[in-house]
Amino acid sequence: MITPPFLKAEDTVALVCTARKFFPEDAKPAIDLLESWGLNVKLGTTIGLDNFQLGGTDSERAADFQTQLDDENVKAIWCARGGYGTVRIIDALDFTNFKQHPKWIMGFSDVTVLHSQLNVERVASLHSIMPFTVPTAPEEVKETLRKALFGETISYIIPSKNYDVKGTASGELVGGNLSILYSLLGSKSAISTKDKILFIEDLDEYLYHIDRMMYNLKRNGYFENVKGIIVGSMTDMHDNEIPFGQNEVQIITDIAKEYHIPFAFDFPAGHQSDNRTLILGKHVDFEVNEKEIKLQFI
The missing domain is CATH 3.50.30.60 (LD-carboxypeptidase A C-terminal domain-like)
Incomplete structure (x- = not known):
C-alpha cells in the first residue's frame, strides 16, 4: 500500500467537484480552515459550475480532477461534496502519474467511489469531512483531519x-x-x-x-x-x-x-x-x- 506524503506548511490543497455542485462562496469555511493550518488553497475549475445537480458536465468534472491528480504542486485533493456523480467519471481518470506522485484524496459518501478505486490502485486515502460539511463539523472532528494530513497519530x-x-x-x-x-x-x-x-x-x-x-x-x-x-x-x-x-x-x-x-x-x-x-x-x-x-x- 502506497501512503501519500504527509503535508507541511505552504503545501497546496485543491478543492474540486466530482459529484454535486458547490460554489465559491460556500467554500470560504473550508478555505479558512486550510489556511489556518498554514496551507494554500486552489479552487478547481468545477467549483462554481452548475449542471443541474452536478458541478459541471461529466467531462468537465473528469478534466478538473485529472488536472489536480497530475499537478505536482497539488499535494491533496478535497472533494467538495457528495451526492451522486463520481461513478460517472471514474473510468475517465488515469491514475498512472498519480501513483508515481501520490497525494491525499479526501471525502466521504459518494467519494467512496474514489476510495474504492484507490484501494484497487493500492494508494491510501482519507474518509473525512468535506468542504460542504465543514460549517457543521465540531472542532475535534476537524482536528482529526488535520492530524491525518500532517502525519500525526490518530x-x-x-x-x-x-x-x-x-x-x-x-x-x-x-x-x-x-x-x-x-x-x-x-x-x-x-x-x-x-x-x-x-x-x-x-x-x-x-x-x-x-x-x-x-x-x-x-x-x-x-x-x-x-x-x-x-x-x-x-x-x-x-x-x-x-x-x-x-x-x-x-x-x-x-x-x-x-x-x-x-x-x-x-x-x-x-x-x-x-x-x-x-x-x-x-x-x-x-x-x-x-x-x-x-x-x-x-
Missing part, C-alpha cells in the same frame, strides 16, 4: 454497546458508504475484503434496502474472510407502512454473526456531525470489549 476509543460483538482483529481498513460499495460490486472498482477490517455507513435508506445490500455483499463473499466490521452512522433510516421487522443493527447482526468476528456499531464516522477521519488502506488494530471500542492506526 486513534479512537469510544464506549461499546451491549449489541456489539466482542473480540480483537488487525488488518487493513477499507470501505465507506454501503450503498456505493453495493453499487460497485462486479466492477473494476470493487474492493477486496480478504483479511481486512470493513467500515460501512449509510444515509436515508429504507431498512429493506439495507437488508438487500447486506445480502448482496454476503453472496459476493464480502464477509467470508473479513477480520472485523465497523458500522458508522446509519442516519435517517426509513421503514415502510408495513414494518420490515428489524432495525439496522438487527439486520447487520443477523448477517454478520455467523462469521464469528468482532463488529461494532455507532462508530463516529459517516453522515453526522461527528464524522472523524479514517485512513483507508492503513493497517489498524481493532478491539471491542465490554467497555470500549478501540481503533488504532498502525
Whole structure:
C-alpha cells in the first residue's frame, strides 16, 4: 500500500467537484480552515459550475480532477461534496502519474467511489469531512483531519454497546458508504475484503434496502474472510407502512454473526456531525470489549 506524503506548511490543497455542485462562496469555511493550518488553497475549475445537480458536465468534472491528480504542486485533493456523480467519471481518470506522485484524496459518501478505486490502485486515502460539511463539523472532528494530513497519530476509543460483538482483529481498513460499495460490486472498482477490517455507513435508506445490500455483499463473499466490521452512522433510516421487522443493527447482526468476528456499531464516522477521519488502506488494530471500542492506526 502506497501512503501519500504527509503535508507541511505552504503545501497546496485543491478543492474540486466530482459529484454535486458547490460554489465559491460556500467554500470560504473550508478555505479558512486550510489556511489556518498554514496551507494554500486552489479552487478547481468545477467549483462554481452548475449542471443541474452536478458541478459541471461529466467531462468537465473528469478534466478538473485529472488536472489536480497530475499537478505536482497539488499535494491533496478535497472533494467538495457528495451526492451522486463520481461513478460517472471514474473510468475517465488515469491514475498512472498519480501513483508515481501520490497525494491525499479526501471525502466521504459518494467519494467512496474514489476510495474504492484507490484501494484497487493500492494508494491510501482519507474518509473525512468535506468542504460542504465543514460549517457543521465540531472542532475535534476537524482536528482529526488535520492530524491525518500532517502525519500525526490518530486513534479512537469510544464506549461499546451491549449489541456489539466482542473480540480483537488487525488488518487493513477499507470501505465507506454501503450503498456505493453495493453499487460497485462486479466492477473494476470493487474492493477486496480478504483479511481486512470493513467500515460501512449509510444515509436515508429504507431498512429493506439495507437488508438487500447486506445480502448482496454476503453472496459476493464480502464477509467470508473479513477480520472485523465497523458500522458508522446509519442516519435517517426509513421503514415502510408495513414494518420490515428489524432495525439496522438487527439486520447487520443477523448477517454478520455467523462469521464469528468482532463488529461494532455507532462508530463516529459517516453522515453526522461527528464524522472523524479514517485512513483507508492503513493497517489498524481493532478491539471491542465490554467497555470500549478501540481503533488504532498502525
